[in-house]
Ligand SMILES: Cc1cc2nc3c(=O)[nH]c(=O)nc-3n(C[C@H](O)[C@H](O)[C@H](O)COP(=O)(O)OP(=O)(O)OC[C@H]3O[C@@H](n4cnc5c(N)ncnc54)[C@H](O)[C@@H]3O)c2cc1C
């Protein structure tokens with residue numbers, strides 16, 4: 001039997017053509033209802049995953065065996081003969097497929113760098129620095145290279161990027177590509193309503209029209225639209241936030257990419273082509289390519305490299321559970337304008353871009369000492385693009401500094417001044433970003449100092465924290481700041 005005639009089991013995040021060896025390979029797709037009973041996912045995420053899976057089944061027709069069952073194990077009992085699967089994207093699923101006797105596991109797909117290449121690179125490094133990995137990937141894929149030199153003679157355009165938002169309160173770009181729903185979406189919506197009624201599933205967040213691509217054709221249309229209409233502005237406002245513009249110039253392609261509908265390299269080459277054709281500036285194109293073949297791959301590879309226990313790290317000894325208002329996405333309970341606005345977007349859409357995730361939601365969690373594993377689980381459930389592999393590095397590593405600095409050299413903790421500089425939130429807020437104590441103290445500013453005070457000994461050995469910790473010693477009102485934080489406790493700010 002030819003290997004490419006063995007039926008390929010594709011998980012719901014392996015739905016693109018690149019997960020098959022040949023176009024007409026027989027396919028197995030499994031819809032497991034139990035997955036939605038185990039965790040309280042965002043309603044929009046459940047919709048997106050089911051819709052993508054069912055669209056793929058419809059598209060493949062007789063080429064696919066589509067099994068709808070309670071569990072994967074039950075579904076597999078209906079399958080005759082050997083099957084193969086590309087390495088799944090979580091430790092748990094990876095362990096599961098390897099225990100199944102009739103399943104062959106082939107190398108993972110859907111990322112630019114393969115695992116063997118990453119491991120060879122990692123063995124040659126003292127520290128796994130994103131910048132070194134990214135430069136190596138640029139050379140290997142010949143992306144934005146002129147011979148052996150980076151195009152424009154620079155690897156990094158951060159100085160041009162990361163500007164504060166325009167004063168007008170809008171970037172004024174065209175909205176990202178948006179899909180039209182069809183009868184499959186209608187059925188998914190009816191099924192999810194029914195499962196919830198039957199007690200088989202329970203969701204957070206609000207339902208609404210689907211906003212992300214679920215087929216290869218839709219994903220390509222969304223990519224094309226981004227490259228044509230939004231990529232040019234990606235760089236300068238990468239880190240900026242605006243109340244009335246939740247997309248800014250971001251691609252909003254992480255959801256279809258994590259469903260396996262787009263390959264990161266094809267997106268990176270499409271962006272490079274736009275630069276070479278004179279349709280997008282180098283700074284924006286470099287910024288976007290860095291996210292894809294740099295950050296996305298780096299987070300994927302460190303997930304495996306640091307092992308299954310990495311997720312349990314808790315170097316800052318953060319043990320508080322998530323308060324109910326945050327867990328339930330109760331934005332209406334919050335007065336702090338930045339947090340209210342971002343939580344509202346998560347509740348209503350299951351998506352915000354990188355900076356609200358890192359500098360508003362995660363920053364708040366870090367300052368309050370919420371347990372990193374609980375924060376990881378929250379992000380995984382609440383975002384349309386959330387999967388285990390992408391959560392652990394981004395939350396445990398990057399945003400909660402629970403790994404002691406393996407991914408980020410210092411904690412991403414900051415006060416209201418950063419949010420004020422990079423957004424338009426503070427103007428209409430009842431708190432003042434510069435105040436750390438008193439009735440109008442910004443909860444991010446007081447939270448920042450309280451975080452430093454709590455972790456002074458744990459962070460003392462980090463030379464990048466020397467200056468902030470020295471600032472702590474100069475605060476005459478530190479006692480008042482900590483008291484204000486303690487008074488706030490678990491109540492919404
Ligand atoms: C606390 C936290 C949680 C996050 N959770 C997720 C998540 O659940 N799923 C997810 O895909 N990304 C996650 N990210 C990374 C990043 O925020 C999102 O990929 C990005 O906001 C998605 O929006 P976009 O497609 O418009 O991205 P763009 O800004 O347009 O970026 C381009 C692409 O780069 C990739 N990318 C950029 N940064 C990262 C990163 N740090 N990790 C992985 N991919 C990256 C994404 O595929 C993204 O589509 C998280 C980051 C943080 C700090």
Ligand code: SF4
Pocket residue numbers: 336337338339415416417419420425426427429430431432433442443444445
């Ligand atoms: S003042 Fe503080 S709480 Fe209010 S929007 Fe600004 S950073 Fe957020």
